[in-house]
Amino acid sequence: MIVRIMGEGQAKLADSHFAELDALDDELLAEMEAGDEEGFRRTLGSLLDAVRRLGTPLPDDALEPSELILPAPDASLEEVRQMLGDGGLIPG
Numbered sequence: 001m002i003v004r005i006m007g008e009g010q011a012k013l014a015d016s017h018f019a020e021l022d023a024l025d026d027e028l029l030a031e032m033e034a035g036d037e038e039g040f041r042r043t044l045g046s047l048l049d050a051v052r053r054l055g056t057p058l059p060d061d062a063l064e065p066s067e068l069i070l071p072a073p074d075a076s077l078e079e080v081r082q083m084l085g086d087g088g089l090i091p092g
Helices: 015-034 037-054 077-084
Strands: 002-005 009-012 068-070
Touching: 002 037, 015 037, 015 077, 037 068, 037 077
Parallel strands: 002 068
Antiparallel strands: 002 009
């Protein structure tokens, strides 16, 4: 799967990593619903770090369709809330 981190670029990840990313997404959603800014920051960082650690960066000039689009590391809780709508970042 191709994942884009806004402001950073894209990475290719094996589908086998979906469960790990989905668990972090569920945690992020719960923290957002609770208004837990500190937990939100920590989990967003963990989610982005997992993509960076598990993925292979694509060249900057690659324009692959992204299956997941994640917010930038400095995105606010409200900005991410608007991105999510009624679900998580990762379609389940």
